[in-house]
Amino acid sequence: MTDSNPPSDFNSSPDFSSRDAEYLAKLQDYYSDWKSIPSYAKLCEVFGIASKSWVKAILTRLSEAGFIERTPDGVWVPTRQFYARPLAESSVQAGMPVSVTATQGEFFVIDELLVDTPSKTTLIPVRGDSMIEAGIHDGDIAVVEKRNVANVGDIVVAIVDNEFTLKTLDKERGHFILRPANQAFPVIRPQSTLEIFGVLIGLIRKYRK
Amino acid sequence: MTDSNPPSDFNSSPDFSSRDAEYLAKLQDYYSDWKSIPSYAKLCEVFGIASKSWVKAILTRLSEAGFIERTPDGVWVPTRQFYARPLAESSVQAGMPVSVTATQGEFFVIDELLVDTPSKTTLIPVRGDSMIEAGIHDGDIAVVEKRNVANVGDIVVAIVDNEFTLKTLDKERGHFILRPANQAFPVIRPQSTLEIFGVLIGLIRKYRK
DNA sequence: TTGACAAAAGAACGTTCGTTCTTTACAGTT
DNA sequence: AACTGTAAAGAACGAACGTTCTTTTGTCAA
Incomplete structure (x- = not known):
């Protein structure tokens, strides 16, 4: 069952399953706490699985989906998309109302936006x-x-x-x-x-x- | 020459030398690029030195000065102070002016402040x-x-x-x-x-x- | 010119890491 | 009941890692 139940509408990578979205969420939670992506062994605990090789497979798919990447030294690091805030396409009319059409658009990191x-x-x-x-x-x-x-x-x-x-x-x-x-x-x-x-x-x- | 020329006025840790401030700056630059603190061997390149043990000594001092810390798993991670924006103590009076007194105060990460x-x-x-x-x-x-x-x-x-x-x-x-x-x-x-x-x-x- | 100390280098070692390959468990289909 | 593919586990291994301890270099003061 590949992508039969997509995690959300902003990603359509072919090999990114709904379960991967759960793994991504767990990784985001961990990163939010520790500002670091840990070793495969530690990620086994984070993901609740026992296989390092499967962790690698998961990270590879998350990488292909654009959420993380590797430094030239092989270290996994988050991309913008990983911790960005979605910017809704429809603006709110503080003036006159506008139709509710689009859902997810660009992403922004507030800090980088302002500084x-x-x-x-x-x-x-x-x-x-x-x-x-x-x-x-x-x-x-x-x-x-x-x-x-x-x-x-x-x-x-x-x-x-x-x-x-x-x-x-x-x-x-x-x-x-x-x-x-x-x-x-x-x-x-x-x-x-x-x-x-x-x-x-x-x-x-x-x-x- | 310990702290004879302090890097800035917001840190007064006894063992934090002015050279450590340079190492901190290099680490911050690297982190800004890669969102990750690399291995000691890689940090040798980043710092421009050849000794892993000395890298460890530097990181220990940066840790004591509050810029980085270790996860329970021993992974070095930045603290708030590491990448925060300074918040000036003196507010600007949009109304009447106020004396220019204090310099550096609290730190804030804009993203965390708002989200x-x-x-x-x-x-x-x-x-x-x-x-x-x-x-x-x-x-x-x-x-x-x-x-x-x-x-x-x-x-x-x-x-x-x-x-x-x-x-x-x-x-x-x-x-x-x-x-x-x-x-x-x-x-x-x-x-x-x-x-x-x-x-x-x-x-x-x-x-x- | 010797002593003292900080800064840095270097060596040695046990542990952990990521990688690769093979094997098992499980669910759905035929 | 056999087939098929996905999800996960497990083993094995060399490379990289962090740690500790020892040694060298450089600088200033006595």
Whole structure:
């Protein structure tokens, strides 16, 4: 019974059986705990079987299905697909509703989606409401790429009078200014030079918990 | 010369030398490529040294410094700290500026921060402006946990008349309703039963590129 | 120039690993 | 009851692995 009961609709590798999907789930659980794919002997325990050669056969099929791969040194490692989050094809209309059509689409790893250069990226919690009209709320987490240059229109973390602040960078009569996205707050016109700490490249919000 | 030139200010383990920081960087680079910590022999190449026993000594120190650990089976695995993003202690005041004091604080892995149960979490792009007053913009990515129950006040992805929509769940005279966060849009009062696809647990925004 | 110590190398060894090949168990079909 | 294919088990083996212990190299201070 090969693929008579496919595990899900995002894989159609011919030799990937529904039982393999169970093995994949167990491997994903183990990896989620330990961030490592263990030896064949250990995988016997993880999979609940007793045969190393069968473990190898399973991993080979998981590899052909694109969930894991081997380094040039023969070490099994996960692929993107292994631990990625599915991105639904249908977007939700926050405006008008749209038909429920497609199911599974692309995959994304959130971390990789938001971070280009990890060593230069930092997370900064946002306090206050001065950027609320830009959809940046108190409690949001700003993903900031540290660099001291920015373009007009960028939202930047600037250091003004030795203080951090998050504002939109703009130019007024040849001088850089920092513009809040809240009419209750004043535009900041730095007296001396304007020092840029970094540029906002992403935003994270976590609800409830 | 132990720690005469510390690698950075977020670690003060007594036996963690500045050279160990270089080894850590090389290990992080390798791990970033292969998502795996290889054998001691391979690490000799990675570190540019020739001694397996010295590799072990290095890994032991990295372990004591909290960057890696061993599974019960002896496999080296990274800790959170190994590949985490720093979270600045000072928040940025989107409102009023705050002094620049602290430097490095906690660490977070964005993926783990936003996702509790990977298998039930999906990403859905947001289209339209009906939730804009909740700071949810066109083009944002909704992190949605798939489940069919929700509480009043939750922002939910609901299926109304076979259509997806993102709204705040509310109750009106004993009936569930879906409330937009934009006065230009109408409250949705489902005729039949209201089907919940999932609950919004997070939001991601990516600026520019 | 000797001593002391850290950094690194090297050798030796028992264990574990992945691989290959052969064999068994089981279910469905004829 | 025999056939067929899949799923799994098991044995055997050389290579690779981690560990431990000993030795060398380099550097600074006395």
